Amino acid sequence: DTGVSQDPRHKITKRGQNVTFRCDPISEHNRLYWYRQTLGQGPEFLTYFQNEAQLEKSRLLSDRFSAERPKGSFSTLEIQRTEQGDSAMYLCASSLAGGFNEKLFFGSGTQLSVL
């Protein structure tokens, strides 16, 4: 059983650099979500895809953030010109659309530290 896989697990970067994270969802799942979590907070919604279509983006997501899901399989999240405030755990989750039975399955996350 391959769960949601995220790469890398940890990323340290300098302010102003660009970073890209990858998420491989559970293969039959058609929805893919990105969340961000900081210490003492719950996961904060960033964006989600159904197949390859990006259906919603958080209004908190600045223009420096972009996500893609080509061909409806894996997804990438890019942060341009990173700032110290971007330091957080970035979580990816996937699900199979199914109304009240839908469950999100999360990966282990990518911990980003911006110096």
Add this chain to the structure above:
Amino acid sequence: DQQVKQNSPSLSVQEGRISILNCDYTNSMFDYFLWYKKYPAEGPTFLISISSIKDKNEDGRFTVFLNKSAKHLSLHIVPSQPGDSAVYFCAASGSSGTYKYIFGTGTRLKVLA
């Protein structure tokens, strides 16, 4: 605005006793609720869910109760075990129009042996 609130940041319970974790929401469009457990350095794992057509759902030691009029849900764990020590998040979603899940800030449960 925090649409899903967990007002107790931490809770300590003796092993074998009941743990009750609470969650309040403000958006009346939410009709599906989930509880997740999170260990350090891992992603959240699904525990149990409930739809708004029910007021209770049970799965083994875990029971979730939903009070729609009060916009309140609770997770009961009985009996509590040391392995239950983790951070618990409630999440809510509206099935019409948007499928994003809004999470609370979490409650850290410590089960004492």
